[in-house]
Every structure is written in structure tokens, then in C-alpha cells.
Amino acid sequence: MSDSGQSVGRKRRGAGRPTISDVARLAGVSPITVSRALRDPQRVSQDLRANIDVAVRTLGYVPDPNARALASSRADVIGVIIPSLTNNVFADVLRGMYDAINGSSYQIQLGNSRYSPIEEERLLTTFVSQRPSALIVSGIDQTPTARATLENAGCPVLQIMESGPDPVDMMVGFSHRKAAEEIVRHLWHAGYRRIGFIGARMDPRSQRRLQGYRDALEPLGGVDPALVTTTPAPSSVSLGRDLLRDLMSRAPDLDAVFCNNDDLAMGALFECQRSGLDVPRRLGIAGFNDLEMMAAAHPPLTSVRTPRYEIGYRSVRMVLDAITGRDIPERVIDIGYELAVRDSTGGPVLSQ
Amino acid sequence: MSDSGQSVGRKRRGAGRPTISDVARLAGVSPITVSRALRDPQRVSQDLRANIDVAVRTLGYVPDPNARALASSRADVIGVIIPSLTNNVFADVLRGMYDAINGSSYQIQLGNSRYSPIEEERLLTTFVSQRPSALIVSGIDQTPTARATLENAGCPVLQIMESGPDPVDMMVGFSHRKAAEEIVRHLWHAGYRRIGFIGARMDPRSQRRLQGYRDALEPLGGVDPALVTTTPAPSSVSLGRDLLRDLMSRAPDLDAVFCNNDDLAMGALFECQRSGLDVPRRLGIAGFNDLEMMAAAHPPLTSVRTPRYEIGYRSVRMVLDAITGRDIPERVIDIGYELAVRDSTGGPVLSQ
DNA sequence: GCCCTGAATGGTAGCGCTACCAATACCGTC
DNA sequence: GACGGTATTGGTAGCGCTACCATTCAGGGC
Numbered sequence: 050m051s052d053s054g055q056s057v058g059r060k061r062r063g064a065g066r067p068t069i070s071d072v073a074r075l076a077g078v079s080p081i082t083v084s085r086a087l088r089d090p091q092r093v094s095q096d097l098r099a100n101i102d103v104a105v106r107t108l109g110y111v112p113d114p115n116a117r118a119l120a121s122s123r124a125d126v127i128g129v130i131i132p133s134l135t136n137n138v139f140a141d142v143l144r145g146m147y148d149a150i151n152g153s154s155y156q157i158q159l160g161n162s163r164y165s166p167i168e169e170e171r172l173l174t175t176f177v178s179q180r181p182s183a184l185i186v187s188g189i190d191q192t193p194t195a196r197a198t199l200e201n202a203g204c205p206v207l208q209i210m211e212s213g214p215d216p217v218d219m220m221v222g223f224s225h226r227k228a229a230e231e232i233v234r235h236l237w238h239a240g241y242r243r244i245g246f247i248g249a250r251m252d253p254r255s256q257r258r259l260q261g262y263r264d265a266l267e268p269l270g271g272v273d274p275a276l277v278t279t280t281p282a283p284s285s286v287s288l289g290r291d292l293l294r295d296l297m298s299r300a301p302d303l304d305a306v307f308c309n310n311d312d313l314a315m316g317a318l319f320e321c322q323r324s325g326l327d328v329p330r331r332l333g334i335a336g337f338n339d340l341e342m343m344a345a346a347h348p349p350l351t352s353v354r355t356p357r358y359e360i361g362y363r364s365v366r367m368v369l370d371a372i373t374g375r376d377i378p379e380r381v382i383d384i385g386y387e388l389a390v391r392d393s394t395g396g397p398v399l400s401q
Numbered sequence: 402m403s404d405s406g407q408s409v410g411r412k413r414r415g416a417g418r419p420t421i422s423d424v425a426r427l428a429g430v431s432p433i434t435v436s437r438a439l440r441d442p443q444r445v446s447q448d449l450r451a452n453i454d455v456a457v458r459t460l461g462y463v464p465d466p467n468a469r470a471l472a473s474s475r476a477d478v479i480g481v482i483i484p485s486l487t488n489n490v491f492a493d494v495l496r497g498m499y500d501a502i503n504g505s506s507y508q509i510q511l512g513n514s515r516y517s518p519i520e521e522e523r524l525l526t527t528f529v530s531q532r533p534s535a536l537i538v539s540g541i542d543q544t545p546t547a548r549a550t551l552e553n554a555g556c557p558v559l560q561i562m563e564s565g566p567d568p569v570d571m572m573v574g575f576s577h578r579k580a581a582e583e584i585v586r587h588l589w590h591a592g593y594r595r596i597g598f599i600g601a602r603m604d605p606r607s608q609r610r611l612q613g614y615r616d617a618l619e620p621l622g623g624v625d626p627a628l629v630t631t632t633p634a635p636s637s638v639s640l641g642r643d644l645l646r647d648l649m650s651r652a653p654d655l656d657a658v659f660c661n662n663d664d665l666a667m668g669a670l671f672e673c674q675r676s677g678l679d680v681p682r683r684l685g686i687a688g689f690n691d692l693e694m695m696a697a698a699h700p701p702l703t704s705v706r707t708p709r710y711e712i713g714y715r716s717v718r719m720v721l722d723a724i725t726g727r728d729i730p731e732r733v734i735d736i737g738y739e740l741a742v743r744d745s746t747g748g749p750v751l752s753q
Numbered sequence: 754g755c756c757c758t759g760a761a762t763g764g765t766a767g768c769g770c771t772a773c774c775a776a777t778a779c780c781g782t783c
Numbered sequence: 784g785a786c787g788g789t790a791t792t793g794g795t796a797g798c799g800c801t802a803c804c805a806t807t808c809a810g811g812g813c
Binding site: 754755756757758759760761762763764765766767768769770771772773774775776777778779780781782783 | 784785788792793797798799806809812
């Protein structure tokens with residue numbers, strides 16, 4: 050009689066795929082030894098390992114991740130929650146994540162919160178029910194409920210994109226406020242004096258960039274509210290055109306804009322081209338993120354280079370280290386940013 | 402003594418989360434009835450359903466998807482394989498997919514093949530081992546191995562992005578060849594006579610667009626190989642600049658370009674701005690996909706509007722219908738495309 | 754009254770894997 | 784040769800859920 054329950058005379062439910070017992074029988078060992086050989090080869094003697102490898106290949110055995118997850122109450126899954134799929138920023142982050150996870154036995158489970166904290170809560174509940182090996186979430190503005198869920202998830206948790214106090218567990222990001230502050234100061238040093246702000250969506254990171262804009266201008270003569278335009282609408286190049294047109298009509302003496310992101314900056318450039326405003330002499334333009342297109346524009350557009358791919362890549366490496374119990378030297382990483390200064394902020398016409 | 406194995410005196414392995422048995426005990430029914438009440442409420446009487454709902458809420462019960470998948474040999478997962486995460490085209494497709502799956506109990510399992518057929522094979526093997534409820538793959542150029550895997554996956558399979566003969570199962574897409582043919586004919590009718598082609602990456606869909614370009618020009622005087630530039634390098638705006646510059650230096654009489662995608666078209670526009678070429682009078686420019694930025698450019702750029710979001714949305718609805726056994730009126734859908742004609746192809750200077 | 758039918762509920766036995774403990778073999782030490 | 788340690792392997796008993804079959808009960812036709 051076989052030991053796998055077939056003796057009952059009922060046909061097996063599965064699609065007839067080979068199981069770990071089939072491999073064990075063929076290799077002449079017990080199932081548990083096969084299990085060990087697959088998960089941690091060092092714990093099995095060379096001879097058996099070789100036999101098992103042959104049996105696995107002969108049968109075309111592929112472990113069932115669901116059975117594994119049930120038995121070990123831990124799925125080889127890393128849950129990732131991002132707020133947007135169309136935002137190029139997160140496309141780069143994801144690319145880094147998928148590159149970093151390649152070759153490991155882990156899977157990324159992706160959730161899209163669409164910038165909604167409630168949706169994020171819901172996704173976290175769903176994810177946690179799968180007992181993931183780790184969770185990665187965007188930003189640091191989780192609801193109290195979501196934060197509690199993260200704290201009780203029983204797995205490593207990593208917050209990405211921002212730096213800030215009081216991490217749930219680990220953190221990889223940078224200060225949007227400081228980055229914005231620095232690029233606005235750059236505009237000032239380039240000679241611009243009436244520097245506006247254009248912002249769309251205004252999610253928490255956008256809010257912090259606006260704060261950085263204010264912090265930069267405060268000691269330099271203060272912020273003129275008439276130079277700040279924001280909208281909750283999602284960002285787009287067209288919106289950048291529209292917002293700059295509005296702003297110019299309301300404040301014709303505007304001589305530079307810091308755009309909340311690169312789409313808006315590109316739109317602002319097109320609006321200048323349409324209305325014949327010289328960039329950078331009549332209007333300086335700076336964006337945020339430094340998407341690839343910024344350097345290719347005419348004139349090339351100044352931006353803040355944010356290490357998006359690297360955030361994605363390092364975050365997955367970090368949680369993998371945490372999962373496998375390796376030492377994590379720094380649990381909170383400020384990954385920094387870099388100004389990408391180009392012609393679009395070359396300075397205004399000297400008014401002498 | 403309880404009936405859930407605690408009598409053995411060993412502590413339970415799980416994190417102590419309530420199980421379906423806990424809910425059953427509280428509601429005074431058997432576990433199997435709870436299972437039915439959750440999966441198919443109609444099969445349980447109203448009274449019991451109400452009791453069970455209360456018990457579920459009281460305990461905060463969340464079903465374990467792994468246990469469910471193991472017992473039913475079917476995971477509530479839809480596997481999706483796309484070739485790129487940075488390509489905006491797929492970002493829109495994914496957005497549609499995630500919108501369509503919202504509210505269902507299914508999860509999307511995303512794989513990134515990076516345009517590699519081998520990687521696609523590997524991903525498919527991994528996905529199939531999870532016994533997904535459906536599979537969605539990009540394109541129609543799977544390797545024979547991958548195709549066999551799809552055919553034996555034992556679940557609905559949907560190929561997206563293209564239309565073509567011989568689907569594995571279902572299909573939602575459009576003809577890249579025809580779309581390209583049509584836009585090149587548009588350029589001809591606008592008066593352009595030396596129409597070039599700029600292509601990057603040259604994945605199968607790009608190849609078919611190039612074929613469409615050839616098909617359009619063949620009856621109109623033939624294709625001049627000197628006007629075709631392609632590169633296997635990934636597409637970018639900068640690359641569009643470079644490729645147009647090369648092409649112009651090799652063929653100074655070029656009067657229009659059909660760019661394989663919008664990034665390249667945008668780069669081409671910037672190159673014209675840099676070198677002082679009037680668009681559309683000296684050079685007509687057409688792109689492909691009609692990303693949002695195309696309409697906002699200066700001048701606005703002609704493109705082919707491809708229903709990316711809709712492909713994503715409809716594909717997930719279709720496989721959900723297939724999973725739940727609903728009738729699928731059309732298993733192969735040509736979702737079409739639309740020319741978005743704008744100023745950038747307004748016609749050349751009349752040479753009289 | 755009988756049988757039949759169908760709807761609602763329950764019992765049993767796994768799904769394929771791993772945690773936990775036990776057993777065995779082998780080695781060196783005193 | 785007894786002892787204790789280490790390395791390797793196996794046995795048992797689940798993980799939490801659902802497929803499958805059995806049971807119960809109400810209602811209808813004869």
C-alpha cells in the first residue's frame with residue numbers, strides 16, 4: 050500500500066502533478082528529507098541530494114507554494130503597496146524591485162492604493178491575511194489603523210520614498226522638503242526673484258515639497274501666496290500648461306516656477322513655447338524627479354534627481370536580508386537626491 | 402475537549418488567528434456551512450447566514466487564502482505577464498486591470514518578462530505552479546514551450562495587446578501593422594513624400610509597426626531603406642533626438658518621420674526645436690500610442706490612440722467572466738485604434 | 754401511506770507541505 | 784568500553800480549508 054492516501058480508492062483531487070512524496074519514493078528517501086534538500090541543501094548529505102535532484106528533474110516536480118505557505122504559515126511573498134501605477138516615479142521603483150527579487154524564490158504581491166489611505170488599509174488587511182514574508186509601503190502617512198496592521202503584521206516592514214521620524218520598522222527614502230528647499234534656493238541663486246510654485250495631486254509628498262518651497266523663500270523675503278497654484282487633480286503635461294497660463298495671467302511678473310513634478314514642468318515649457326516666453330531668460334523652470342525626458346527637452350530642464358530605481362532595488366534587498374535573518378546595519382536609510390541643473394534655470398535677463 | 406487539535410497539548414503553530422472552526426463554533430454551525438456561507442451565500446439559509454456574519458465580524462475572521470488554495474487546488478489569483486514596467490503603455494494597461502479587479506476577491510500576480518521570451522517561460526512555470534484562476538500574457542509571440550504551458554495551464558488564458566490568428570484561448574488587442582499602415586498613409590495624404598521610420602527596442606509589436614510602414618509605402622512608390630533607422634536599445638526621448646539627428650544627416654531630404662512610439666516622437670520634436678526645423682512644415686512627426694503629453698506638446702503631436710486602459714480593464718473582466726463560467730460572446734476581440742491627427746502632421750511647405 | 758425530489762446541513766478525509774521531536778549513526782574523549 | 788556530542792534522517796501530526804458523500808427534512812404526486 051502506498052503511503053499517500055491512494056489506498057482509499059478515491060481519485061486524487063489535484064491535477065495529478067507530482068508531489069514531494071512522489072519525489073521521495075523515487076529517490077528512496079522520506080518526504081521530509083526532500084523538503085530539506087529543496088529548502089536548505091546543506092542539511093542533507095551529498096549523496097541524497099544528488100538522488101533527489103535527479104528525481105525532481107525526472108518527474109518535473111515543482112513545489113506547491115500554497116501547501117508550503119499553509120504548512121509553514123509563511124508565504125514567500127513580499128507585499129508592496131504603491132499609490133499609483135501611471136506615475137513614472139513608481140514605475141522606476143517597481144523596476145528596481147523586480148530586478149532585485151529576480152533569482153530569489155520570492156514573489157512580489159503588488160497593490161495599488163490610488164492615493165487613498167482607506168484603500169491602503171484594505172490592501173494591507175488582504176495582504177496580511179496571506180502571511181507575507183515582508184511588507185513594503187509607500188510614504189509615512191499611514192492611517193492609525195494601517196499603522197497598527199503593519200506593526201502587528203509579524204514580518205519585516207519597510208516604508209519607502211520618504212525619510213522621517215518614527216519608522217514602523219525600516220525606511221528607505223529621502224526628504225522631499227529638503228530637496229524642494231534646495232532647488233528653490235538654486236533658483237534664487239540663479240537670479241530669479243519672483244519664484245512660483247505649481248502643484249498637482251498634492252499627496253503628502255507634494256505637500257512636503259510645497260513646504261520646502263516655503264522654507265526656502267521665507268528667509269529670502271517671504272512667500273507671495275499669489276505665486277502658488279495647486280490643484281488636487283492628477284498631474285499631467287496638459288495640466289502643467291494650464292496651471293502656468295493661469296499663474297502667468299494672475300502674476301505677470303513671475304520669473305521662475307518650481308513644478309511639483311516633471312510632467313508639470315514639461316507642460317510649463319510647452320506653454321512658454323506657445324506664448325513665446327524665452328526659457329530661461331524670461332522664465333526659469335524646474336521640475337522634480339528628473340525623468341529621462343527632462344535632459345532631452347529643448348532647452349534641457351532642471352530637476353531634482355531622485356533615486357527611484359535604487360529605492361526599489363535596495364528596499365527589496367533590505368527586506369530579503371531581514372527575512373533571512375541577516376544583519377541590517379542601517380534600518381533607516383536616507384538615500385539622498387541630487388540637483389540636475391540644466392539650461393532651463395540658466396538665469397533671467399539682467400534687468401539692470 | 403475542543404475539536405481542533407488543541408487537545409494534543411501542543412500549541413498551535415499559526416499566529417493564533419481565528420479559523421473557520423472558531424467562527425463555526427461561535428455561530429453554532431459546522432465549519433463547512435461557514436465555508437459555504439462565505440463563498441456562495443445563496444446556498445445557506447438566511448438565519449444561518451446572519452449568525453455567521455455576526456460571528457465573522459465578532460472574531461475579525463479573515464479566510465486564509467493559502468489554505469483555500471490548497472484545499473480547492475485553485476488560487477484566487479490572476480497571473481499577468483507584461484514585458485516592461487517603465488513603458489507607459491503597460492502602466493495604463495495595468496491601471497485598467499487593477500481597476501477591473503477591484504471589489505472582486507481575486508488578486509493580480511504580476512510578472513515582468515523584460516521583453517525576454519525565456520524569462521516569460523520561467524514566469525509562466527512559476528505562475529502555473531500556483532494554480533492560478535486565469536493567465537493574461539502580452540503579445541502573441543510566446544515560445545513553443547511557453548505556449549504549451551499556457552495550453553496545459555488548466556485555466557482561461559488571454560493574450561493581450563495584439564490581434565492575430567490562432568489564439569491560445571481568448572484575445573484582446575488590435576493590429577499594430579494596420580495602425581501603422583494607416584498613420585503612414587495619413588502622412589502621405591498630408592503631402593509628405595520622404596517619410597522615414599524611427600524605431601527602438603524593436604520587440605514583436607514594433608516589428609509589426611515597421612511592417613505596416615512598409616505596407617503603406619509599397620504601393621506609393623516603395624520604401625527607401627535609407628529612411629529607416631532602428632535600434633535594439635530601449636526607447637527614450639533622448640534616443641528619439643539622436644535617431645532623428647542621424648537620420649537627417651543621412652537623408653537631408655526627409656520630410657516626415659513615423660516614430661515607433663511617443664517617446665521617440667517627443668525626442669524628434671525636441672531635436673527639430675534645437676536645430677530650428679519647422680514642425681510640421683519642414684518635418685512632419687507622428688508617434689504611436691498617444692500618451693497624454695502628445696496633445697500638450699508644442700506643436701501638438703499626431704499619434705495613434707491605442708486603448709490601453711480599456712485593454713487592461715476588459716481583459717480582466719473577460720477572464721473573470723470565464724472563471725465564473727459566464728458566457729463569453731466573443732473570445733477574440735479586435736478593440737481597434739484611432740488616429741489622433743494634430744498640428745505636427747499639418748503638411749509640408751508646398752514646393753511648387 | 755409510500756416513494757421521489759430537492760434544498761439545507763453535516764462528517765470525513767484529505768489538499769501537499771513542514772514543524773517538531775525522535776531515532777540512528779558516527780566520532781572523539783576519558 | 785561507556786559517554787556525550789554532532790550530523791543526518793525519519794515519523795507523526797497537523798496548517799486551515801474544501802471536495803465529496805451522506806444525512807435530514809419538507810413538500811408533492813400517486
